[in-house]
Amino acid sequence: MHHPGPWRSTVSALFANLVGIGLARFAYSPLIPALVVEGWFEASAAAYLGAANLAGYLAGALSARALGRRLGPALALKVMMGLIAASFLVCAQPAPFAWFFIWRFASGLAGGVIMVLAATLVLPHVPESRRGLAGGLIFMGVGLGAVASATLLPLLLAQGMSFTWIALGLLCLGFTLAAWSGWPEDAVLPASTPAAPLKDSRLRALMVIYALNAFGLVPHMVFLVDFVARGLNQGIGRGAFIWFLFGLGATVGPVILGRLGDHFGFGRVLRGALATQVLVVGLASTTSQIGWLGLSALIMGSFTPGVVPVVLGRVRELLPGDFGAQRTAWSRTTAAFALGQAAGAYGLSWVFATEKAYPPLFALGAVALALALALELVVRRRNVSAPV
Template identity: 80%
Template sequence: MHHPGPWRATFSALCANLVGIGLARFAYSPLIPALVREGWFPASSAAYLGAANLAGYLAGALAARALGRSLGPARALRAMMMVIALSFLLCAQPLPFAWFFVWRFASGAAGGIIMVLAATLALPHVPDSRRGLAGGLIFMGVGLGAVASALLLPPLLARGMGLTWVALGLLCLGFTLAAWRGWPEDTVPPAGNQAPPSGDPRLRALMGVYALNAFGLVPHMVFLVDMVARGLGLGLERGAAIWLLFGLGATVGPVVLGRLGDRFGFGLTLRAALATQAVVVALASTTDEVGWLGLSALVMGGFTPGVVPVVLGRVRELRPGDSGAQRAAWSRTTAAFALGQAAGAYGLAWVFAATGAYDLLFALGAAALVLALMLELAVRPRRISATA
């Protein structure tokens, strides 16, 4: 039986998130204008391919537990990382839209499965007091992928679209092999069912909070670069610099927030995170000053993957001991996040098409975050538990 150390398992999970979200999703955003410019797809089709990835992510989050049970989590994770590497390699030719749609959907589904399984497989092997830190390191992979895509794509795209897809596929393959031997076997004994039954209102509320938080992240994730480049007329270079700040924030955010969760409890950390995000997104709706927008990109970049270890830590607080129940709750919570994100991406795209007003998108994002905070504060347990 194969038992890597806790930090080796953490490294494998970091690689999985780097491939599953950092590259499979975040490396696609900067490819969209290039796909259109090179004439592979019209703009509307390229945007639908981005949406295919989000739809796949939701499907993957819902299917993850069943796949983990039938293949074993470690096998499922290796397979999904291979699917993502393949999805890049098989898109290196300008083929019909349906082909690309299938592979973008598949890479999204693989990312959703990785998001549910990777951390819940690695974290039970980490000592309790370090789990926030380990969770932060795991989700730091998302930020590293965003930074890698911001730095690698301009020189790659200068050499051609086909080569860019192949290079991204090989990069995914490299991280897949780096993670291969580090997955623990899933032999964490379930510690009885000392968790409250799944009707726990705090867990149901947490799903709503996480979905609203996901909605509130969309303006920065999807529209900020476009607003700086086209809306304010500052050009693509300034837009790329903003995206790099977002990626740098995403690299440090999860580690900082994971440590705060270890220190102050994940419930309190979550409430502080929601309040901070609401303020920053509201500010972005009121300013054209690029320095402030850059700062907001850095901060919201930190929260985009940073809320993930906080909410995962909160799930573990509400479902102590039982790794099966934790995985079930985390799968549902991740699906709620995927729904909130898809609703935000489609809903705000519709609002933007109708109004052309960037500030309105950020105002709606801020409103969603205020709602999330109100919901989180409204559902207090009748009896004050040690973690609340």
Template identity: 50%
Template sequence: MNSQALKDSGPRQPSIAHAILAGLCASLVGIGLARFAYTPLIPSLIEAHWFAANDVIYLGAANLIGYLAGALGTRQLTRWLSARQTLRLMMVLASVAFIACSVPLSLVWFFAWRFVSGVAGASIMVLAATTILPFVPSARKGLAGGAIFLGLGLGIAASGTLVPVLLDLGLRQTWIGLGLVSLLLTAVSWTGWPNSVAAAAPNSEAGPAQSSAALKLVYLQYALIAVGFVPGMVFMVDYVARGLGWGTHSAGTFWVIYGVGAIFGPIGYGLLADRIGYGAVIRLALCIQVIAVIPLVLGHSALTIAPAVWVIGTFAAGIVPMVLGRVQHLLPADLCAQRSAWSRATTVFALFQALAGYGFSYLFSLSKGDHRVLFMVGAGAFVLALIAELGLLAFHRISPGTSREQGATRQT
């Protein structure tokens, strides 16, 4: 679809800029805030005696379980509602979930609403970009995808900046404040969702064998990336605070650094992808991630560890639009198949991230609290993801000589 499609397909269609803004708002509400804002609230939930310490950790898993359920159920939901209606509904549910959590009626009540926020996040992840990107010119899809998923990075940064400010008002007020912010973002995005374009029936299974095999490698790679994410995302704060002995204040500062990296990642990688292609960016990013682990394992200076944390943060949100771009390139001109494949990729990512969370927790205990072991295992997962990426080069649709993988394929 050309750049005029959004303007020519009817008066109800928003501008491309408004559609991208809607996607950014959705990713910020559904993932950025709904998932990452919970982490800095954990100490306050325990100190306020809302729940016991073990229950608070259990409630944190509710969002991940809901995310997996949402990734599995979104395709069925879109058979009943349009993508636009589903996205609006999920943003409202995520916003209401924040407000509902301001009243800790019971463990079940709280778990249910954290579960709902996870479902909403997964649905937004599956639908937002695949609803918007068909209307974006091919030469700008990387940048547009990065802008849509910028909300992930903004949410991580907000968890280290906005949440502490709200906590000064009180724990209940913090939940309500997050809900009001989310409702405001929902209102901004409400008319920004385009009508879905006509799509062919899914053909990802019935398509060429090369595309099918390449997609399986993409799923494998995304699963390995999910595993590699966990040490930095889950254990970084504890590593700085207790592993290095620098205290909770320094740990909060490093989490903000991680968040700033996550803000830069989607846009930076997106711009680069528009120039050299998604595959080249993924290969480069994976290599950099492996190198960035070295200061964490060997270094003891903030001057070396802070840049490494920033680099690791760029990958947290930046890799998402890159993998989506790869999926779209493998299934050109078939929106339905793209959405189906992206839903599977999101499901795989959610499953392996949840499994890795438990696995790394066990490894942390087994290693007697050695954070460096976790970082090395995470780097190993990135190395395996890089091997899978190199395997994708064997398929003619993905060539290292392709200047823009979202366009026609050029062999070298």
């Protein structure tokens, strides 16, 4: 049996999220304008390729457990990281839309598998009192990937589009190899009853809360930079700075929120996180002050991956000790998040195409978050005797 130390495993899982979400998803957003300008794709086709990654992510979240059982989680994670590296390398030349769609879908699928398996493989090997911190470090990879893509892409794109795809592929390959020997053997017996996790009404509610939270993150994740750059005529440079603030928040958010969960309990931190997001997204719908919008980018950036270790911690609180059931519940919860995110991305894009205005998008995001908070408070009142 191969037993790397818990922190070595945590670093491997951090690298996996950096590749799976940080680069596979977030490095694509800044590529969209370049793909259009260089004439590889029309604007609408480039946007659909972004959506292909989200659709793949949902498929990955749903198939992760089966894949983990078939290959073993450690091998599945190695294969998925390798698949993402390949997805960048094979897109280095202009090719038909279908070719790019398949590979963007594949990279999203790999990201969904990584999101479900990496943390649930590593966290059982981390001491109980440090699991929130370790979970935070793992999901910090998402923020690091967003910051890296915001920083590196202008430099890479100056060398040309093909060079950029190859460089990103090699970067992913490097992280794949760095993570390779850090995965622990899986200690979870797959014999856990798959139906068990959904009997608890609090877990079912948590899936809905997480989906609504995902919807509420979309305005900042997808539209804020465009709002600042074009909507407020502040230009691409100011928009890029806003994205940098978002990435900075995404790097520190998971670690801070994971640590708070270790101290105060994840249910309490989840309620605080939802209340804060309602206020921040609500404020963004009513202001065009660049300072406030920059602050909201930093705060919502911190919650975008930061809410992940909080909800994972909540799943572990509701299913203490049963790692198999935790993985089942986490897979379904991640799928709910993917659905909420996809609904937000498509739904709000449609609203934007109709309304041609940004404030309604943030208002709808705030409503989704307020519903999530209301549901969490109702469920908590029903189960007052159970763990807070």
